[in-house]
Amino acid sequence: MIECVNIEKVYRIGEVETYALRSATLSVADGEFISITGPSGSGKSTLMNIIGCLDTPTNGEYRLSGEDVSGFDPDELALIRNSKIGFVFQSFHLLRRASVLRNVALPLVYAGLARSQRNERAAQALRASSFPEKFWNHMPNQLSGGMMQRVAIARALVNNPLLILADEPTGNLDTKTGDMILDTLQRLHRDEHRTIVLITHEAxxxxxxxxxxxxxxxxxxxxxxIKKRRVATIHEPV
Ligand SMILES: Nc1ncnc2c1ncn2[C@@H]1O[C@H](COP(=O)(O)OP(=O)(O)OP(=O)(O)O)[C@@H](O)[C@H]1O
Ligand SMILES: [Mg+2]
Structure with missing residues (x-):
């Protein structure tokens, strides 16, 4: 699914050059669940941005499902993102003025689907992320952090992506709520065979x-x- 070969990313601000990545080589098979960890500033988000086709490497090669996307322009990258990748971020990134259902359905607007189809697919994704139906018409500010992250996971799933990238998805959540999110990611991997890349600085x-x-x-x-993988403790639904 993911093949990074000698990836280098250099940021230039004026005269100053920062090597955010130096010769990173990594392969991830279809259906694997990996985590990327390291201290602050080590290059985790830079690597995720490249894997997620949000940015391109300065040098090196990146193949996603066999396709070399290293030289793609922003429009080509956007097409790949919309069809293959779902994102989950630490701070949820939900639209404040849109209901839960509309937030989840939003990526499908770009896919050109009719409203009824968008809502149908959004409902499926909300169920897959274990989000309770009675809150589907709530606004994000009426939800707890854990519920907002479930909405974000549903939005990440709505395009039926092969790859889910989660950058510190539990960073703004307490341990118990974070465990529910980790349980959801493990279930998506185990039952739906999605490839998952989880970025975190917590062991x-x-x-x-x-x-x-x-x-x-x-x-x-x-x-x-990992030989003895940690299984997320399942608590009562939020
Ligand atoms: N847009 C940018 N412009 C300039 N430098 C950048 C940019 N993005 C990242 N960097 C630098 O690249 C290095 C790697 O940053 P990155 O954000 O990938 O780290 P990280 O491992 O995700 O850190 P954190 O755990 O704090 O999120 C850092 O030195 C950072 O300052
Ligand atoms: Mg980061």
């Missing part, structure tokens, strides 16, 4: 994946398959 969170990749100063310094 506890990283251990919910099958494999942990450690990034330090822009390089991958460790890549380990």
């Amino acid at each position: 506890y969170v990283a251990e919910h994946a099958q494999r942990i990749i450690q990034v330090r100063d822009g390089s991958i310094v460790d890549d380990t398959v």
Whole structure:
């Protein structure tokens, strides 16, 4: 699914060059659940932006499902994102003035689907992320953090993506609520065979994946398959 070969990312601000990634090489098979971990500033989000086709590498090659996307222009990258990738962020990134259902249905507007089809698909995705139906017409500010993150997961699922990228999805949540989100990600991996890349600086969170990749100063310094994977504790629904 993911093949990064000698990826380098250099940010230039005036005269200053920052090597956010240096020669990162990584492959992830279809249906794997990996986590990427490392200290602040190590290059995790930079790597996720490249894997998620939000940005391109300065040097090196990135193939997604066999297609070399390293040289794609922004429009081509947007097409790939809309058809193949779902994103979940630490701060949810929901539209404040739109209901839960509209937030989830929004990516389908770009796919050109009719409203009734959009709502049908959004409803399916909300069910898949275990979001209770009685809150579908609520606005985001009427929801708890855990519920907002479930909406974000539903939105990430609505295009039926092969790949889900989650950047610190539990970073703004308490441990119990975070566990529910990790349980949802594990279920999407186990039952729906989605490929999941989870970015976190917390070892506890990283251990919910099958494999942990450690990034330090822009390089991958460790890549380990976990023998005893942590299973998220399932609590009562929110
Ligand atoms: N748009 C940018 N312009 C300039 N430098 C950047 C930019 N984005 C990231 N960097 C730099 O690249 C390096 C890696 O940043 P990155 O955001 O990938 O780290 P991170 O591991 O995600 O950190 P955190 O855990 O704090 O989110 C840092 O030194 C950062 O300052
Ligand atoms: Mg980051």
